[in-house]
Amino acid sequence: MGMSKDIPVITVDGPSGSGKGTLAQRLAQHLEWHYLDSGAMYRVLALAADKHSIAPNDSQQLEALAQNLDVRFISGLGGMPARVFLEDVEVGDSIRREECGNAASKIAALAEVRRALLMRQRAFRKTPGLVTDGRDMGTVVFPEAALKIFLTASPYERARRRYKQLKEKGIGANLKNLEKEIAERDRRDCERNIAPLKPADDAIILDSTNLAIKDVFQQVLPWLSGKNT
Numbered sequence: 001m002g003m004s005k006d007i008p009v010i011t012v013d014g015p016s017g018s019g020k021g022t023l024a025q026r027l028a029q030h031l032e033w034h035y036l037d038s039g040a041m042y043r044v045l046a047l048a049a050d051k052h053s054i055a056p057n058d059s060q061q062l063e064a065l066a067q068n069l070d071v072r073f074i075s076g077l078g079g080m081p082a083r084v085f086l087e088d089v090e091v092g093d094s095i096r097r098e099e100c101g102n103a104a105s106k107i108a109a110l111a112e113v114r115r116a117l118l119m120r121q122r123a124f125r126k127t128p129g130l131v132t133d134g135r136d137m138g139t140v141v142f143p144e145a146a147l148k149i150f151l152t153a154s155p156y157e158r159a160r161r162r163y164k165q166l167k168e169k170g171i172g173a174n175l176k177n178l179e180k181e182i183a184e185r186d187r188r189d190c191e192r193n194i195a196p197l198k199p200a201d202d203a204i205i206l207d208s209t210n211l212a213i214k215d216v217f218q219q220v221l222p223w224l225s226g227k228n229t
């Protein structure tokens with residue numbers, strides 16, 4: 001058994017709705033590696049804070065909650081999304097709501113919360129490899145990753161994708177409001193002091209504004225060669 005540092009990691013970071021999760025899951029499926037949706041951890045923590053009536057600025061209680069968070073991911077087979085459980089209750093749908101994403105973005109600015117989740121995220125690094133997506137996977141959590149991708153798309157395109165996604169789930173949404181919320185979340189995630197959203201120095205930046213999902217995947221495939229894949 002090698003050291004965890006020998007296990008290859010691919011990171012996909014970027015702003016909300018850029019398609020990180022879609023790309024990272026496809027890569028994990030293609031490589032038959034593990035997958036970590038780090039945003040889901042922040043979302044589950046936000047949900048747990050709400051459930052236990054902890055204020056979004058109560059850093060001490062949030063730290064304790066993050067340390068003891070009873071979260072489980074059951075990996076999706078054949079490209080299906082992973083199932084997520086908080087305290088044995090399935091929360092996949094609740095954490096995907098925009099309110100939960102916004103609440104996650106707020107608590108994610110707290111140093112205590114990030115510190116508590118850091119080790120839990122690193123624990124997902126298991127053989128044969130890990131593909132992970134988030135905001136600071138390449139800059140802070142796995143700075144030695146073999147391949148770092150920073151996936152972007154214009155704010156309008158990201159709002160349009162989110163709008164379509166919500167509509168398909170039967171959730172009513174307003175494109176203008178989504179654009180506003182996305183801009184607010186971008187600002188909060190980029191401007192925070194700790195682990196702000198930014199490309200790692202050695203990340204490859206990919207703008208997916210005019211690329212279909214399959215084209216993004218095709219563009220990335222050649223980058224995998226020589227990365228322990």
Ligand SMILES: Nc1ncnc2c1ncn2[C@@H]1O[C@H](COP(=O)(O)OP(=O)(O)OP(=O)(O)O)[C@@H](O)[C@H]1O
Pocket residue numbers: 014015016017018019020021022023039101133161162164165208211212213216
């Ligand atoms: N290149 C693309 N072209 C069109 N739609 C896309 C593209 N990539 C992803 N999508 C769609 O956009 C929506 C958001 O994608 P996804 O959840 O992967 O984004 P994300 O960056 O992980 O978002 P979040 O940060 O909120 O978790 C999904 O409905 C997905 O199918």
Ligand SMILES: Nc1ccn([C@H]2C[C@H](O)[C@@H](COP(=O)(O)O)O2)c(=O)n1
Pocket residue numbers: 016017038039040042043101104105108109133134135136137185189
């Ligand atoms: N590595 C990460 C992942 C997520 N966050 C925060 C900031 C996001 O706005 C929020 C929700 O993430 P999403 O599910 O939309 O990817 O969680 C973070 O700070 N660092």
